[in-house]
Every structure is written in structure tokens, then in C-alpha cells.
Amino acid sequence: MPLTVLIPAPLRELSGGAAELRCGGATVGEALAQLACAHPRLGARLLDEAGQVRRSIALFLDDVEVRELGGLSAEVRDGDTLCLVPAIAGGAPELDGERIARWARQLLVPGFGAAGQERLMAARVRVVGADGAATPALLALAQAGVGTLWIDDPETIGPADLCGWLYGPEQVGQPRAPLAAAALARASRFVSALPYPAGGAPSAVLVCASSSAQAQAATEVARRARVPHVVLELDGEAGQVVSIPPGAPCWACARFSAAGSRPPVAGSLALSSLAAQELLRLLVEPELKEGRRIDVVRGVPTVRATQRLPGCVCGLETPSGG
Numbered sequence: 001m002p003l004t005v006l007i008p009a010p011l012r013e014l015s016g017g018a019a020e021l022r023c024g025g026a027t028v029g030e031a032l033a034q035l036a037c038a039h040p041r042l043g044a045r046l047l048d049e050a051g052q053v054r055r056s057i058a059l060f061l062d063d064v065e066v067r068e069l070g071g072l073s074a075e076v077r078d079g080d081t082l083c084l085v086p087a088i089a090g091g092a093p094e095l096d097g098e099r100i101a102r103w104a105r106q107l108l109v110p111g112f113g114a115a116g117q118e119r120l121m122a123a124r125v126r127v128v129g130a131d132g133a134a135t136p137a138l139l140a141l142a143q144a145g146v147g148t149l150w151i152d153d154p155e156t157i158g159p160a161d162l163c164g165w166l167y168g169p170e171q172v173g174q175p176r177a178p179l180a181a182a183a184l185a186r187a188s189r190f191v192s193a194l195p196y197p198a199g200g201a202p203s204a205v206l207v208c209a210s211s212s213a214q215a216q217a218a219t220e221v222a223r224r225a226r227v228p229h230v231v232l233e234l235d236g237e238a239g240q241v242v243s244i245p246p247g248a249p250c251w252a253c254a255r256f257s258a259a260g261s262r263p264p265v266a267g268s269l270a271l272s273s274l275a276a277q278e279l280l281r282l283l284v285e286p287e288l289k290e291g292r293r294i295d296v297v298r299g300v301p302t303v304r305a306t307q308r309l310p311g312c313v314c315g316l317e318t319p320s321g322g
């Protein structure tokens, strides 16, 4: 029996109370199939109808996220430990009366509904960059009902960050990530906002990085992990928002294939809110495949489908890419 599977407390009612299970199998996929056979309710919580791991569950094989090891085909060795991590500690919350009252307006939007709201509640969104310009996006994601927000920013609050919506003048010089998390927790008790935990496996990423090198690095990680991501790129008060569902043309393609466009003019805080709306759209409609880029020129948005640059590496893993 090569593999030990650790069952977190919220899932133990599905494993007959067991905190640890053992199973065989040469790969993570085979091990999960055995587990699902022995514990069908646990299996249904872990795997969807197509046998894929649900987005609301993260799997760590000896502390490495399984997607980084090749997903279900990752090999299992004797003595390995597989750790199951549900999206929300304490188990997925129900869309109860209080939550329905909070989100009543968006629940009525066609195509959103309870299913969309539940996807947001199960989502773990990593937000890269929490400067002043990113704060409307953070607040918009929290208020829309995203279950877990991981704030990834090692910097401290500077005077320019006070133009945003989360920080006060007395906080200048203090770290952004924990203070943003605390402000979001005050805004909504339905969000779990925390500084980004090393090795955390997000289900979507919003990139509000203040340098393009940081943004490029974060988008590459998201692209390789095949999680939907949205990039907000600001240049002063101008900028654009690019949405990238899994398999769509990458950020590098989206930035450079729209050559010849005029520099947009818009308020950075408005663009930040727009970036959050784009990310919510990708979370609520996971079947979306088209990437798009939105430029706002003198208050008027232009929406274009993104295109892949010939030969870009992002086209290599997607049979339909081109």
C-alpha cells in the first residue's frame, strides 16, 4: 500500500470518520479511483463526472501541488503522502438566506445565478500586487463573494497607495498584504482574506503587479497551471485589462498582437474594478475559452479578442490553438 491519504476534518464525514486512508495505484489518478471506489461520497466530492479533480479541491503530494507534477498522471511512490485541501476551511459554505440577501442583485443576472455564486464561494483567488490601484479590484472580488483571497505583495504601504480604497494615512510604512486582508475582512465576513501562503494552489489569479517583469512571471505561473487569469496593466492613469481563460493566447501575445492601438486614457481605479469584473466572469463561466483585451479610451471601452503570436509557446499545449 504505497500511499497515505490525509483527510482534513471537513471531509471526514465522507470517509467514515477516518483521518487517514491508505490506497494503492501507480499514479495519483489510480489512487483517487481506488479511493472513490471504497468511499463513493468522498469520491464524488473530489472528482467530477469526467473523473477530473474538482476545482474546489487542491491536492498536495508530499507538499507539492499535484498539478505541478503532471496532474492525475503524477507518479506515486511507496511512502508518499497525499494531502486533500478543500477550498474553504470548515467545508464549503451553503448559499444560505444571509448570503442570498447579500448577493441578491447579482444572483438575478442571467447566466449567474446560484451556480455562479457557488463557484465564487469555492474560488481561491491569488491577487498579485496590492498597491492603491489594486484596492478596488480586491474590494470588488471580496464583495462579489469570492471565498478565499490570497494577497501576494511583500511591499509596505506608501503615500501613493492612499489614493486607493483600503488603506489609511496612519498605515503608511506598514505591510500591505496583512492590512489589505484585515480591511477586506471588515468589508465582508464571507471572505477569507489572507497573505498568499507559499505553495498555495489558486483556482484563478488576478495580476495587478506594479512592474511588467513581476506581471510576466505571475502570468507564466498561471498559464502553466492552466488557471484562468486576468492582468491589469497600468501606465499612470492609462492601461488595459486582459482576460486569459486556460488555453487562450497568453499575456505576451495579448499585449503585442494589438499593435497600433492608441494609448488608452482612463482612471486607474475604474480599470482596477473592471479587472475584477473580468476575473469574476472567468470564475462564473468556466467554459469560456476566448481571451479578450479591453482598452478604455476617454471613457469608451473597446473590447477585442486576443490573438496568438505566431510560434508563441502558449500555443504548443493547446491542440485548438492558433
Ligand SMILES: [Zn+2]
Binding pocket: 249, 250, 251, 252, 253, 254, 308, 309, 312, 313, 314, 315
Ligand atoms: Zn502567447
